[in-house]
Amino acid sequence: MSTLSIRLPNSIHRNAKRLARAEGISVNQLVSSALSEKLSALDTELLLEERANRGKHVDIESILNKVPAETPMPGDELPSTN
Numbered sequence: 001m002s003t004l005s006i007r008l009p010n011s012i013h014r015n016a017k018r019l020a021r022a023e024g025i026s027v028n029q030l031v032s033s034a035l036s037e038k039l040s041a042l043d044t045e046l047l048l049e050e051r052a053n054r055g056k057h058v059d060i061e062s063i064l065n066k067v068p069a070e071t072p073m074p075g076d077e078l079p080s081t082n
Contacts, residue, residue: 006031 008016013027020030072078 016027016030020027023030025033
């Protein structure tokens with residue numbers, strides 16, 4: 001485990017103390033949890049960008065044009081837009 005000192009605006013520190021108290025945890029646990037969530041979100045975004053860049057672009061219109069123009073089965077109709 002390592003130690004990290006950070007400077008926070010007073011308003012953020014007050015809110016962190018209030019929320020930690022409401023959750024029944026320490027400010028340290030709250031900050032650790034919040035940072036973990038943010039890191040996870042950023043890592044997920046990077047992973048999805050990398051996967052998207054590896055994918056190949058497909059002409060979706062050409063694929064959709066192969067679908068025959070038929071009347072939908074009862075119950076499969078699109079809802080009315082009026």
